[in-house]
Every structure is written in C-alpha cells, then in structure tokens.
Amino acid sequence: MDRSWLGAIAAALISFGAQADDFHTLYAFAGGLDGEAVAGIVQDAAGNLYGTTSAGGDGACDCGTIFKLAPDGTKTLYSFTGASDGAYPLTGLAIDRAGNLYGTTSKPDRGTVFRLDASGRLTTLHAFAGAEDGDAPLGSPILDRKGKLYGTTVRGGHWGRGTVYKITPDGRERVLHAFGGTTRDGDGDGPASSLILNRDGNLYGATGYGGSSACNDRGCCATPGCGTVFKVAPDGTTTILYRFPGGSQGELPVGAVAMDKAGNLFGATEQGGVGAGNGGGLVYKLTPDGVKSDLHAFQIATGAVPHVGVIVDRRGNLYGTASGGAFGQGVAYALTRRGRYTVLHDFTDDNDPSANALILGVGGDLIGSTRAYSFECPSACGTVFRIAR
Numbered sequence: 001m002d003r004s005w006l007g008a009i010a011a012a013l014i015s016f017g018a019q020a021d022d023f024h025t026l027y028a029f030a031g032g033l034d035g036e037a038v039a040g041i042v043q044d045a046a047g048n049l050y051g052t053t054s055a056g057g058d059g060a061c062d063c064g065t066i067f068k069l070a071p072d073g074t075k076t077l078y079s080f081t082g083a084s085d086g087a088y089p090l091t092g093l094a095i096d097r098a099g100n101l102y103g104t105t106s107k108p109d110r111g112t113v114f115r116l117d118a119s120g121r122l123t124t125l126h127a128f129a130g131a132e133d134g135d136a137p138l139g140s141p142i143l144d145r146k147g148k149l150y151g152t153t154v155r156g157g158h159w160g161r162g163t164v165y166k167i168t169p170d171g172r173e174r175v176l177h178a179f180g181g182t183t184r185d186g187d188g189d190g191p192a193s194s195l196i197l198n199r200d201g202n203l204y205g206a207t208g209y210g211g212s213s214a215c216n217d218r219g220c221c222a223t224p225g226c227g228t229v230f231k232v233a234p235d236g237t238t239t240i241l242y243r244f245p246g247g248s249q250g251e252l253p254v255g256a257v258a259m260d261k262a263g264n265l266f267g268a269t270e271q272g273g274v275g276a277g278n279g280g281g282l283v284y285k286l287t288p289d290g291v292k293s294d295l296h297a298f299q300i301a302t303g304a305v306p307h308v309g310v311i312v313d314r315r316g317n318l319y320g321t322a323s324g325g326a327f328g329q330g331v332a333y334a335l336t337r338r339g340r341y342t343v344l345h346d347f348t349d350d351n352d353p354s355a356n357a358l359i360l361g362v363g364g365d366l367i368g369s370t371r372a373y374s375f376e377c378p379s380a381c382g383t384v385f386r387i388a389r
Contacts, residue, residue, distance in 0.1 A: 022388030023345045026367075027074050029381040031056055035065040035076065036381035038369040040092025040140055040356045044099065047071075047362050049384060051369060052089040052103055056381075063087035066101060066116055069384055078116055080105065085122050086112040091194075092140040092356070094149070102149055104137040110156070111137045113149065113167055125149070125171040130156050134163040134175060138192040139205075139256070141167075150176075150203055152191035161189040161210060164203060164232050176203075176236040181225060182213045186243055188228040193309065194256040198263075201234040204241075206253040206267055206309070211243035215251050226251040229265060229286055241265070242286055248272055250282050250294070255309025255357055260316050263288040266295075268306040268320060273297030280305040283318065283335055295339045300324045302343055303331040308357040310335070319344075319366055323354040330354045332368060332387060344387050350380035364389055 026049075029035050035053030043049050049069040057065040057079035064087060066078040080087045086105030094102040101116040102125075110128035117123070128134050135156030141149045149167040157163040157178030164177040180187035188207030195205045209215075211228035226244040233239075244251050250272030257267040265286040273282035273294065283296040283306070295318070298304055304324025311319050318335040325331035329347040331354075344366070347353055351370035358368045366387040372380040 024386045024388075026384045026386055027069055028351075028383045029053065029056070029074075029377075031377040031381040033057060033059060033076070033079075034074075034381070035067060036377045037371050038356065038382035038384065039064075039090055039371065041069075041359065041367065041369050041384060042093045042095050042101075043359060043361055043367065044095055045362060049367065050077075050093050050095060050101055051384070052091070052093060053382065054088050054090050054106075054371075055377075061087065063107075064089045064105075066093070066103070077101075077120055078122055082107070084124060086114060086124065090138060094141050094143045096143055096147060102141050102143065104141060104151065106136065106138075110135040111153070113137065113141060113151070113173075126167050126173045128153060128156065132156070132158055132175065132178070133173070134165055139194040142195055142197055144197055144201070150195050150197065152193070152195065152205060154190050154192045159184060159187075161187070162191045162207065164191065164195070164205070164238075177230075177232050177238040179207060179210060181210045186211050186228075186240060187238075188230055188240065189225050191230075193254065195232075196256060196259055198259060203232040204257050204259065204265060205230060205232075206255070206257055208252050208254065211240065212245050214246040215244075227253040227269070229253065229257060229267065241290055242292055244269065244272075246272070249292075250284060253309075254281075254307055257286075258310050258312040258318070260312050261314075266312055266318055267309045270305055270307065281322070283310060283320070296335055296341050298322060298324070301326060302341065303333055305354070307354045311358055311360060313360060319358050319360075321353045321356065321358060321368060323352070330370075332358065332366065350376045351383050353385075361386065 035056035037054040041051035061082040063080035063082045087107040113126045134153035139152040141151040147169040159180040161179040181189040189210030210225035215226035226246040229242040250269035252270040303322035306322040316337040325346045332344045355371040
C-alpha cells in the first residue's frame with residue numbers, strides 16, 4: 001500500500017486507529033472501451049466480481065458497460081448502445097444462482113431494469129413509464145429466493161415522490177408503494193438507494209427527504225423533509241419506522257440500511273451530527289421498536305460526509321465510506337458495535353470511494369469501488385479495491 005509519512009502522522013494525531021496494512025487496488029479502469037465511473041459491484045460464490053460503469057464502452061455511444069473482474073484481469077461482458085438496451089447504468093448489479101445479472105439504466109426516457117444472462121444476451125425486463133409507474137431507478141435491485149426483483153425509483157408514483165417496485169422473473173412489474181412526501185402522513189420522498197430483504201419478506205430502506213417537515217427551510221427549489229426509514233411488507237403495507245427530525249439528530253439519510261441478527265437497522269445521514277464547520281453526517285442505529293441512537297458523528301479529518309449507507313458483519317461491526325479524510329480524497333472506515341471508529345484507508349487520488357458502498361467478500365475481506373467521473377478520466381477513471389480484515 002502507498003502510505004506516506006504524512007498519512008501515518010495524520011492517523012496518529014487523530015487517534016481513531018491505524019490504517020489497514022493490506023490495501024490493494026485490484027483494477028484501475030482506463031476509460032474508453034474499458035469503461036469509466038464504476039457504479040458498484042457484486043461478487044459470486046467463486047469470487048468473481050461484477051459491476052457496471054456509467055460511461056465508456058462502445059465508442060459510438062460511451063453509454064456504459066457491464067464488466068467481470070476475475071483474478072486474471074477484467075473482461076467487459078456488455079457495452080450499452082443507447083438503443084432499446086438502455087444507457088448509463090448508475091447502479092450496481094444483483095446476481096442469481098444461475099449467474100444471471102440484473103441492473104438498471106437511467107436512459108432512455110424514465111430508465112429500465114435489465115437481465116444479462118450467462119451467454120451475454122441482455123433482456124429489458126421493464127421500461128419505466130413515469131407517472132404512476134415510477135421514474136429514475138437509482139438504487140441497485142435486489143433478488144429474493146424465487147427470483148423476484150425489488151428496487152426503488154426516486155421519482156414517479158401516484159404522488160410523484162418515488163416508488164418501491166417488484167418485478168417477477170417474466171417481467172411483470174407492480175408498484176408496492178408510492179411515496180407521498182411530507183404531507184401524506186409524513187411519508188417519505190425520493191428513495192434513491194437499494195433495499196434490504198429479511199427472512200419474512202419485508203423490505204427496508206430509507207428516503208432522502210419527506211417525513212418530518214422540520215427541514216423545509218432549504219430554499220424554494222429544495223425538496224422538503226428530513227428523510228425517513230421505512231418497511232414495506234410483502235402485500236405492500238408500508239410503515240414509516242423513523243422520521244428524522246433534522247439538526248444534530250440527522251437529516252438526509254443516504255444509501256441502503258443494514259440489519260443485524262437482532263433486527264436492528266443501521267444507516268448513515270449526509271447532514272446532522274457534529275454541526276456545520278466540523279464535518280457532516282452521522283451513523284445511526286434504529287432498534288426494532290423504533291428507538292434511534294447515534295453511533296458516530298463524522299469529522300473532516302477522518303471522513304467528512306457519507307454518501308452511501310453501511311454494511312454489517314456477523315459480529316455487528318459496521319463498514320462504510322465517506323468523503324474527506326487526511327488527504328481530502330475520501331476514506332473507508334470501520335465502526336464497532338460500541339462506536340469505536342477506525343479509518344481503514346485514506347485515499348490519495350481523484351478516485352472517489354464515497355459514492356459506492358463496500359461489500360463483504362467471500363473470503364471475509366472488504367471490497368469496494370471508486371467512481372471517478374469523465375472529467376477526471378484518463379488520469380482517474382475508477383477502481384476496484386480490496387481491504388484485508
């Protein structure tokens with residue numbers, strides 16, 4: 001790992017724990033046909049990594065790719081053409097036992113949900129129509145054991161505030177819930193991240209806005225509300241588990257929530273915690289009966305603002321990414337059940353780790369990806385990395 005004396009001194013001064021000794025960049029994208037701007041990854045049982053890039057690929061379009069990363073390098077499985085197959089995937093993938101990959105694209109029109117089979121054939125399972133149907137899928141889809149897909153759209157639905165949808169293996173789509181913002185019983189607004197699914201078939205997620213009206217003073221063009229955590233039952237019955245009150249209690253929850261064995265939920269917010277000038281955002285815990293507690297408030301020097309949620313291991317330890325850090329380029333961090341925060345790695349280049357969530361690899365290591373954007377490519381086009389635990 002490239003670790004400078006400055007990084008070592010900074011880690012010692014902030015006394016939040018040392019960086020991980022084993023950080024490896026598994027692949028650095030080169031742009032163009034190779035793809036750029038990684039949008040999240042998933043791993044199969046054999047250890048192969050799969051993901052999407054939101055740009056690059058087919059030179060005639062640069063509409064993004066689907067890639068496979070094996071120990072011997074990367075292989076682009078598919079380049080989007082911008083035609084009926086869609087374009088610009090902004091989310092990661094789901095994978096089934098047969099090796100089929102599922103994801104979303106942001107174009108054309110309102111976005112699509114697709115399947116890529118083992119032979120490389122892409123099928124559009126659903127094209128969103130806007131209005132009641134939903135618009136703009138921004139969360140990676142997830143699969144249940146029967147092959148049904150679940151996800152969110154940030155817009156659309158009956159009140160135009162986003163949806164939770166289900167798609168059967170044969171492509172039949174159903175809106176399970178349409179969000180109503182702050183006025184419809186304090187409902188959520190703008191679910192922009194992935195869902196999680198428990199054994200009972202309940203879905204859990206967060207909305208960036210809606211809920212409490214305490215955050216309605218952001219200006220004339222801002223979406224009102226401080227955000228919510230919600231549960232959707234298999235029949236579509238939706239319960240708002242928590243409405244963020246704003247201020248030091250947190251607002252603008254981001255990314256997916258995580259659940260431990262006891263049914264506690266964990267997540268992150270972009271704002272709140274220590275207050276303006278010191279950083280931004282916090283990591284919170286929500287018990288099954290709706291009691292919230294804050295585990296960590298971010299500081300600029302050790303990670304300023306989280307843009308994604310957290311993941312949890314079997315022991316209840318949390319892992320995530322945030323912007324900021326000793327070099328201002330983002331961090332990967334760990335947080336114990338008791339709230340001890342450790343910077344696992346301080347990034348030193350323009351490959352931003354804070355846009356994508358980490359995953360727990362099949363061998364127990366942490367695997368993540370960075371999402372540098374086109375104006376930074378070819379100097380920085382995104383990477384896939386591993387942190388040993």
